[in-house]
Amino acid sequence: MAIVPLKKVTLLALNRERETILNALQSYGNLHINQIRDEEELFTYNFNLENDDIEKLESDLSDVKATIKALKSYDERKSEFMAPKPELTINDFDEILSNSTEAQKVVNDFLENRNEAMDVKSELLRIESSISQIDPWRDIGIDVFDIEDTSTCRILVGTVPVLEFQEYKKTIDEIEFAEHEKIYTDRDNVYVLLMHHNNGNEEVTAANFKHSFTKYNFQFDKGTPQEHVKELKEKARELKKQQDKLQHEETEMAEHLTDLEKYHDALNVKIGLLEQVNKFGGTEYIFLLEGWIGAHEEEKFTDIIKETAKEGYELAFSEAEKGEEYPTLYENNAAVRPFEFVTNMFATSKTSKVDPNTSMAPFFALFFGMMLSDAGYGIILALGAAFVYFRTRTSEGKGNSLLALLAISGVSTIFWGVMFGGFFGFEFRPILFNPLKEPILTLGLSLLLGIIQILYGMILRAIMLIQQKRVMEAISQQFTWITLLIGIVIFAFPNTYMFVGTEPSDGVVALGEAGKYIALIGFIGLVTLGGYGQKGFKRITGGISSLMDITGYLSDILSYARLFGLGLATGVIGMIINQMAGMIAGGVVGWIFAVIIFVSVHLFNLAINSLGAYVHSTRLQYVEFFGKFFVDGGIPFKRFEPETKYYNIRHN
Amino acid sequence: MDWGIFLGYTGVALAGALAGIGSAIGVSIAGQAASGVVSEDPDKFGKVLLMQLLPGTQGIYGLVVAILIMLKMGVFGDAVDLSVTDGFKLLAASLPIGILGLYSGIYQGKAAVAGIHLIGQRGDQSGRALTMCAAVELYAVFGLLVSLLAILLGVQ
Numbered sequence: 054m055a056i057v058p059l060k061k062v063t064l065l066a067l068n069r070e071r072e073t074i075l076n077a078l079q080s081y082g083n084l085h086i087n088q089i090r091d092e093e094e095l096f097t098y099n100f101n102l103e104n105d106d107i108e109k110l111e112s113d114l115s116d117v118k119a120t121i122k123a124l125k126s127y128d129e130r131k132s133e134f135m136a137p138k139p140e141l142t143i144n145d146f147d148e149i150l151s152n153s154t155e156a157q158k159v160v161n162d163f164l165e166n167r168n169e170a171m172d173v174k175s176e177l178l179r180i181e182s183s184i185s186q187i188d189p190w191r192d193i194g195i196d197v198f199d200i201e202d203t204s205t206c207r208i209l210v211g212t213v214p215v216l217e218f219q220e221y222k223k224t225i226d227e228i229e230f231a232e233h234e235k236i237y238t239d240r241d242n243v244y245v246l247l248m249h250h251n252n253g254n255e256e257v258t259a260a261n262f263k264h265s266f267t268k269y270n271f272q273f274d275k276g277t278p279q280e281h282v283k284e285l286k287e288k289a290r291e292l293k294k295q296q297d298k299l300q301h302e303e304t305e306m307a308e309h310l311t312d313l314e315k316y317h318d319a320l321n322v323k324i325g326l327l328e329q330v331n332k333f334g335g336t337e338y339i340f341l342l343e344g345w346i347g348a349h350e351e352e353k354f355t356d357i358i359k360e361t362a363k364e365g366y367e368l369a370f371s372e373a374e375k376g377e378e379y380p381t382l383y384e385n386n387a388a389v390r391p392f393e394f395v396t397n398m399f400a401t402s403k404t405s406k407v408d409p410n411t412s413m414a415p416f417f418a419l420f421f422g423m424m425l426s427d428a429g430y431g432i433i434l435a436l437g438a439a440f441v442y443f444r445t446r447t448s449e450g451k452g453n454s455l456l457a458l459l460a461i462s463g464v465s466t467i468f469w470g471v472m473f474g475g476f477f478g479f480e481f482r483p484i485l486f487n488p489l490k491e492p493i494l495t496l497g498l499s500l501l502l503g504i505i506q507i508l509y510g511m512i513l514r515a516i517m518l519i520q521q522k523r524v525m526e527a528i529s530q531q532f533t534w535i536t537l538l539i540g541i542v543i544f545a546f547p548n549t550y551m552f553v554g555t556e557p558s559d560g561v562v563a564l565g566e567a568g569k570y571i572a573l574i575g576f577i578g579l580v581t582l583g584g585y586g587q588k589g590f591k592r593i594t595g596g597i598s599s600l601m602d603i604t605g606y607l608s609d610i611l612s613y614a615r616l617f618g619l620g621l622a623t624g625v626i627g628m629i630i631n632q633m634a635g636m637i638a639g640g641v642v643g644w645i646f647a648v649i650i651f652v653s654v655h656l657f658n659l660a661i662n663s664l665g666a667y668v669h670s671t672r673l674q675y676v677e678f679f680g681k682f683f684v685d686g687g688i689p690f691k692r693f694e695p696e697t698k699y700y701n702i703r704h705n
Numbered sequence: 706m707d708w709g710i711f712l713g714y715t716g717v718a719l720a721g722a723l724a725g726i727g728s729a730i731g732v733s734i735a736g737q738a739a740s741g742v743v744s745e746d747p748d749k750f751g752k753v754l755l756m757q758l759l760p761g762t763q764g765i766y767g768l769v770v771a772i773l774i775m776l777k778m779g780v781f782g783d784a785v786d787l788s789v790t791d792g793f794k795l796l797a798a799s800l801p802i803g804i805l806g807l808y809s810g811i812y813q814g815k816a817a818v819a820g821i822h823l824i825g826q827r828g829d830q831s832g833r834a835l836t837m838c839a840a841v842e843l844y845a846v847f848g849l850l851v852s853l854l855a856i857l858l859g860v861q
Binding site (some may be wrong): 398399400489490492493496604605607608611612614615617618619621622668669671672675676680683685686 | 751752754755758759761762765766768769772773776781782829831832835836839842843846849850857
């Protein structure tokens with residue numbers, strides 16, 4: 054339940070054993086590798102000179118990815134519902150890479166197939182466009198060869214817009230030396246064969262110009278259009294057959310999808326391994342690796358190196374130097390670990406001994422439950438998430454943290470559902486009280502929980518400050534405020550009784566009086582010490598101005614009113630769903646619809662409000678809680694381990 | 706015509722609707738900016754999602770005030786005889802969170818958009834982007850506070 058203390062590892066070994074060593078380390082998986090290449094002055098050998106391998110592997114990988122993506126649509130493999138990914142060891146992947154000629158061949162065949170298909174397709178398009186151009190001339194009845202000017206006459210073909218044709222026809226008919234024949238009409242144009250004696254040149258040209266006659270040139274010299282169209286259509290048929298054949302071949306390639314996926318992951322693992330090389334220092338014969346491991350892993354790490362660096366090595370472990378930054382590695386028990394997911398989305402905490410997850414986890418779950426607040430929903434969420442989690446985790450027990458988080462939050466929801474008496478929108482006897490009947494109490498409870506979390510955050514900060522030996526800061530900033538706030542809360546407590554219409558007992562009134570004094574202590578502390586660290590006059594004004602922070606704290610506390618708002622919203626909507634279903638129920642048909650509405654709308658309510666509860670619970674942790682003590686800018690502990698997509702890694 | 710109750714319900718509507726509109730607009734424009742950032746860098750999704758939700762607070766506060774007004778009107782229990790004066794009081798009390806929620810929601814949305822763009826450019830600045838955007842919320846809280854005090858202390 055903490056931040057893991059780390060030890061720095063420095064390793065010198067031979068380049069020719071590098072791959073074996075890295076393989077073992079990648080399998081080990083708990084090493085964080087530092088980027089030292091650019092910082093080393095001595096060992097700056099450029100490994101890339103011998104590593105065009107990486108580029109080739111990456112281009113292979115992108116080919117494989119494209120192949121898999123395309124073949125996925127023909128995937129006919131049956132897969133179990135929500136099964137975990139199949140597993141392989143790192144050695145398996147190595148073997149796959151050495152025997153990858155088959156898979157590579159499939160990829161090459163696929164790419165060739167694709168290229169051919171593209172060529173065929175563009176050829177087909179060309180043909181079809183030609184056909185559509187020539188086809189209207191189909192009925193012309195004469196060979197193109199004959200559409201040739203003679204010494205006295207001109208003969209040509211062309212189109213006239215449909216709207217112009219009547220006029221054009223009249224004009225041409227009037228010209229003595231001209232004859233026209235309509236070949237074809239479509240929606241836009243009339244296709245015309247035109248013949249005229251050279252004497253009528255001017256008139257015809259004028260008529261053509263006036264009525265937008267567009268000359269058409271056949272792309273070929275002889276044969277009738279009809280023959281050409283027939284020829285082209287034959288070709289098109291051939292090409293279509295070829296297309297189908299290529300398509301069929303592609304479908305068959307889908308049989309190799311499993312091998313392709315294995316190849317994909319094997320490539321990924323290899324690339325991940327080789328990429329690390331860019332972080333090392335080295336010379337032509339040796340390489341220098343620097344990194345971090347958990348302090349307790351020292352022995353295990355040494356064993357691995359002993360096993361793999363048979364020809365010799367230098368290995369050193371050291372503690373972090375004073376002020377040196379090192380990566381942050383969390384180690385938590387199974388209940389808290391899923392919540393690291395939330396923290397990691399925010400930032401990595403800077404090197405310190407305080408693990409934010411331990412404290413954040415219970416608050417998160419508590420607030421989530423309060424905002425979803427229906428025991429029935431909680432049961433569905435907890436059971437559903439737990440089911441999928443256990444179903445999809447690896448044989449070594451690694452599962453999806455988000456699912457675990459939701460399952461735990463679901464349990465919290467059941468708790469609050471029981472407290473508030475809500476079950477699928479129906480009201481039952483609450484252990485605590487019914488929020489709808491006691492909204493002020495619920496609001497008060499939310500704010501109280503907020504105050505608790507805020508105080509907790511301040512305490513954490515105080516602890517962090519004390520760990521850094523900044524005790525005065527802890528006192529002047531954190532403890533003074535803590536005292537003041539607790540004092541105010543206790544003082545205000547008797548006064549809140551009026552909101553619920555009862556009178557506080559004498560004991561409570563006395564408590565309130567005590568609160569006044571506690572608050573006073575805090576107040577004095579703040580005014581006098583608030584300016585700590587500043588000189589002279591600023592010391593006093595600093596204290597007074599630090600009192601202004603009260604607005605910040607007020608804002609934070611009121612932010613927790615959303616626990617009340619969201620919790621109530623879920624409950625109210627649930628009730629309304631039941632009322633709606635109740636109105637429809639009656640008779641067989643009515644009951645069927647009622648059940649449908651009940652199930653579907655409740656599921657919808659569950660989904661939407663779960664999202665809201667997750668999001669707002671997260672936001673409360675980030676802004677109101679972490680804001681009090683979290684220092685970001687830390688280095689995340691990045692494990693050197695294989696990254697796979699289709700397979701999980703098994704270590705044995 | 707029971708004017709007291711009518712005015713009370715108007716207050717409920719204003720508190721809930723206006724603040725909700727402010728949040729809806731704010732969260733929406735932030736969501737558009739967030740989509741832009743994620744299109745370039747999907748790893749930033751979590752951070753920008755959080756930023757997007759910050760302007761959602763006003764709507765929740767409006768809901769809280771609306772519920773409390775309804776409480777004072779006796780919707781949740783025994784019916785209450787609401788005088789016209791009290792009705793006006795409730796209506797007026799809804800305005801701080803309503804109007805303030807409307808504007809602060811929109812403007813916090815704009816701040817969220819800017820913060821999201823900041824995260825898009827420099828992923829490590831998410832904490833600061835968050836703080837700058839959350840600064841607007843202080844005034845929404847004031848609105849909530851004034852409305853709450855007016856309702857809880859001013860009526861009955």
